[in-house]
Every structure is written in C-alpha cells, then in structure tokens.
Amino acid sequence: MYTKIRTKNGDELNVTTQQYIVGTYVIINNDPACQFGVKTEENKYHLDIRKRALKNGDTIIGGSIIMIEGKKIPENVNTFN
Secondary structure, three states: EEEEEEEEOOEEEEEEEEOOOOOEEEOOOOOHEEEEOOOOOOHHHHHHHHHHHHOOOOEEEEEOOOOOOOOOHHHHOOOOO
C-alpha cells in the first residue's frame, strides 16, 4: 500500500508499506535510510498516518484505498486532492 502526503510546508512524502506475517515493512520516499518495521497491520498503519496528516493540516494527494473489515473508515482518508 502507499500514501502520498503534501505537508503544509509543501514537502511531499511517499509512504510505502508491505505486509508480512511478522509485521509491516515501511519505507519513506524510497530512501533506504528511511525504512523500518512496525507491528501494526498495514491498513491500520495507513489509516493512522492519514488521520495524523489531516489533523496537522497536511493534504493527502494519493494512495491506496483503505478498507478494514468491520470498521467504518472516515471518507476523508480515502479522498485525494
């Protein structure tokens, strides 16, 4: 999955993830120096970073559609500007 964010300062961040059995691999702007693993499930990770970005006044400009079974997803996290 991926999420592309334009910060309120005009910078663009591209967050790409891959879900594995043991956790989620994250890389930011395809930079090997900015890669790490998290235990959060991939869909939830993207939901959380998009919510935080919107709260900070940033804009979501692209990304994979987030769907989590049994959970209502706020429409604005799947709307790209």
